[in-house]
Amino acid sequence: QVQLQQWGAGLLKPSETLSLTCAVYGGSLSSHYYAWIRQSPGKGLEWIGEINHSGTTKYNPSLKSPVTMSVDTSKSQFSLNLTSVTAADTAMYYCAREIRTGSSWYSFDSWGQGTLVTVSS
Amino acid sequence: DIQMTQSPSSLSGSVGDRVTITCRASQSISDYLNWYQQKPGRAPQLLIYAASTLESGVPSRFSGSGFGTDFTFTISSLQPEDFATYYCQQSDSSPRTFGQGTKVEI
Numbered sequence: 001q002v003q004l005q006q007w008g009a010g011l012l013k014p015s016e017t018l019s020l021t022c023a024v025y026g027g028s029l030s031s032h033y034y035a036w037i038r039q040s041p042g043k044g045l046e047w048i049g050e051i052n053h054s055g056t057t058k059y060n061p062s063l064k065s066p067v068t069m070s071v072d073t074s075k076s077q078f079s080l081n082l083t084s085v086t087a088a089d090t091a092m093y094y095c096a097r098e099i100r101t102g103s104s105w106y107s108f109d110s111w112g113q114g115t116l117v118t119v120s121s
Numbered sequence: 122d123i124q125m126t127q128s129p130s131s132l133s134g135s136v137g138d139r140v141t142i143t144c145r146a147s148q149s150i151s152d153y154l155n156w157y158q159q160k161p162g163r164a165p166q167l168l169i170y171a172a173s174t175l176e177s178g179v180p181s182r183f184s185g186s187g188f189g190t191d192f193t194f195t196i197s198s199l200q201p202e203d204f205a206t207y208y209c210q211q212s213d214s215s216p217r218t219f220g221q222g223t224k225v226e227i
Contacts (some may be wrong), residue, residue, distance in 0.1 A: 045208060045219035060216040094164050105171040106212040109157040111164035
C-alpha cells in the first residue's frame, strides 16, 4: 500500500517561491507519474503537472506562476517549485500518484495529506 | 483543454436514496473518465476509473457509466458515509481536468 507524505512552507509573501516535497513510501517511483494538484474555492481541483522517475515532466500551460518539478529517486521524493507566487496561488496543494491500468487508463489512486499554502503580504 | 461540466452542483438526499450525477466533457474522451469522493478536510479518493470500473475496496453501491462525452455516476442506496463531494476527471489528455464537483448533502 503506497503512502504519500508531503511537506513545505505554508505561508508565503507575494513574489516568493512555493516549495513542496512529497515522499513515496511502500512503492517505487518507477512506472508511474507523480502529480501535483491544487484546490482553491474559486477554481476547484487544478492539475499543476506531473513528473516520472526519469525526470520527464508535463506542466499545465494555464498556470501563471512558473512551475518546476524535480525528482530524487534515491530518496523516493519529488518536489514542486512555483516561483513569483501571487494571492491567486493560495490553495490546498496535494501530491498524488497517477497509475496506468491496462493499456491506457490513468487515474490518481494515492494522494498526500495536503498542504495549505497561503500567499499574503 | 478539455472542459468537464458536472451537474448538479449540489443535491440533497436521504439515506437509502438513489443518487445520480452527470459529467459532460467538452470533447470525446472515450472512457478515460474517473470519479473521486472527497470528504471535508481530506484528500480526494478514487472510486471509479475507466468510466465504470470500481476501484478495489469500493462498495458496489457506487457505479459509473458512459462513453464519449456523457457520463453518469450513481449511488444506488445512499449511506450516511456517502455525504461528500464527488468529482469527475478526464485522463484522455493533458492537462488533466476535473469537474467542478457535486456536493451531496443530507
